[in-house]
Amino acid sequence: MKIAFYGSSLLSSYWNGAATYYRGLLRDLAGRGYQITFYEPDAFDRQKHRDIDPPEWARSVVYEANEEGLRSVLQEAKAADIVVKANGVGVFDTELLEGIVTHSRDDALRIFWDVDAAATLDEMRADESHVVRRTLDDLDMVLTYGGGPPVISAYEGFGARRCVPIYNALDPTTHHPADADxxxxxxxxxxxxxxxxxxxxxxxxxxxxxxxxxxxxxxxxxxxxxxxxxxxxxxxxxxxxxxxxxxxxxxxxxxxxxxxxxxxxxxxxxxxxxxxxxxxxxxxxxxxxxxxxxxxxxxxxxxxxxxxxxxxxxxxxxxxxxxxxxxxxxxxxxxxxHTYTHRGEQVDALWKSLLQPERSAA
Missing domain, CATH: 3.40.50.2000 (Glycogen Phosphorylase B;)
Structure with a gap:
């Protein structure tokens, strides 16, 4: 299955605390057979502070942070079986979330992945026209990297079909005991x-x-x-x-x-x-x-x-x-x-439970 993932950055952790989370989860999902494309804007000097090269386990697309760049990457959403918009991209967050709804296929799984759920929910409470509130009916699920029962209850209260926390974890291939410095x-x-x-x-x-x-x-x-x-x-x-x-x-x-x-x-x-x-x-x-x-x-x-x-x-x-x-x-x-193998197994089972019944019926 193909995943189109629109996030802040896979290649740089500069002003981007979600980088480790993205890398650990997506590396594991790639090992389970998912074909992943990660779309990130050239913004906030992140590309000048890369701390990994484009990985073998995901196709990395860096696009210009302008309307032409936005259009070009949203056009690719239609090729994916699973389309993910993460929050906190920092540029075109509203347009990206609206865009994955517009450009993805009808049979694709549409997901909002909230890496700062508490802050997002505060924004939603204060703004009835918030983009997440407006698009929840068109999304198959909300995934979060934290928040537990309070966040699940809040998202479901706003009308989310399903909200599942996928917590941070450890990638032991990258973070492990080392010599003191x-x-x-x-x-x-x-x-x-x-x-x-x-x-x-x-x-x-x-x-x-x-x-x-x-x-x-x-x-x-x-x-x-x-x-x-x-x-x-x-x-x-x-x-x-x-x-x-x-x-x-x-x-x-x-x-x-x-x-x-x-x-x-x-x-x-x-x-x-x-x-x-x-x-x-x-x-x-x-x-x-x-x-x-x-x-x-x-x-x-x-x-x-x-x-x-x-x-x-x-x-x-x-x-x-x-x-x-x-x-x-x-x-x-x-x-x-609490490794990304544990988290990847959770995500894989969740997605397959939603996608496979539909495909077998077709």
């Missing part, structure tokens, strides 16, 4: 771009903890933090490329996950960084959110913090031996239950 040496490291709905939580969980432990070293990676005032014991790296993530996770005593406001509010939304860190056998400290136990067991596989003081207390009490034990336990858990 002195460039990432620290007691606590955090990796994430500076975004309006994350910044206050980073101030609380990361910068407050750093200020409380002036004798310990802290490291922050990601775009946008260079102009942010920080305690003297915090070092800023800027963008950290995907191929550096394993060393980034393996080197510090512990790494921190901080959810964005909307994802923390709805819970059941582990970021890709959670599984990247666990896959590297890192000791992970995460801000508290509902549903964490579904993915990692607090105290034995992950340390959970309610605020910055909790983070500081965890770091102050953490020994290298305990950090190593927590990281090893997390790695065992995600390999057993």
């Amino acid at each position: 002195p460039a990432f040496a620290s007691d606590l490291a955090f990796l994430g771009n500076r975004l309006p709905d994350r910044e206050a939580r980073v101030e609380e969980f990361f910068l407050r903890a750093a200020a409380a432990l002036p004798e310990r070293s802290f490291l922050i990676g990601g775009n946008g933090w260079d102009s942010k005032p920080m305690p003297a014991n915090v070092r800023h790296l800027g963008h950290v490329y995907t191929h550096q993530h394993n060393a980034f996770n393996c080197t510090p005593l512990a790494v921190l996950n901080v959810a964005r406001d909307s994802m923390a509010d709805v819970g059941f939304s582990p970021a890709t960084r959670v599984f990247e860190a666990a896959g590297a056998a890192a000791c992970l400290i995460t801000d508290a959110w509902e549903g964490i136990e579904q993915f990692l067991e607090p105290d034995s596989e992950v340390l959970v913090a309610r605020d910055g003081q909790d983070v500081a207390d965890h770091v102050a009490a953490l020994t290298p031996e305990r950090a190593k034990a927590i990281g090893a336990a997390a790695l065992r858990r995600v390999l057993a239950e």
Whole structure:
């Protein structure tokens, strides 16, 4: 079966936190026999910051971020059995979603894949003419990479035929234990771009903890933090490329996950960084959110913090031996239950259950 997938970027993780998710899932689906074409616009300097070459397991199409480029890639939707529009492309999001409805075949499976469901639902509540609300009747399903029961209930309340969370996971071929790198040496490291709905939580969980432990070293990676005032014991790296993530996770005593406001509010939304860190056998400290136990067991596989003081207390009490034990336990858990092989199996079964009855009847 052929998949036409319209997303932000497969080739670059620059200002594109969904890259790891797309790569892990689509690589697995390609191994199950799907023929995948990924369409991404040449926008936001992502093509200047590629961190993978076009892969063998998917056809990569980079189009000009203008109306001619949009028309050219939407015309190809009619060749696909499954047509996917992911949110957060950043250019022509409305036109792309409307376009997959218009240009796909009547017998094709039409999917909106929401990689930021909490934010999308807030927009939908505030705008009756929101493009997702307008197109739900024409979509076969909504897939999300987080949100659990609250998101399912909200989407079904708006009229979605079906909403299924396909959670982030680990690709052990790309994220795994690695040698330490002195460039990432620290007691606590955090990796994430500076975004309006994350910044206050980073101030609380990361910068407050750093200020409380002036004798310990802290490291922050990601775009946008260079102009942010920080305690003297915090070092800023800027963008950290995907191929550096394993060393980034393996080197510090512990790494921190901080959810964005909307994802923390709805819970059941582990970021890709959670599984990247666990896959590297890192000791992970995460801000508290509902549903964490579904993915990692607090105290034995992950340390959970309610605020910055909790983070500081965890770091102050953490020994290298305990950090190593927590990281090893997390790695065992995600390999057993949370890889993209597990997620790909889920997606494959879901799609086949919808497509095969129709084809056999024809």
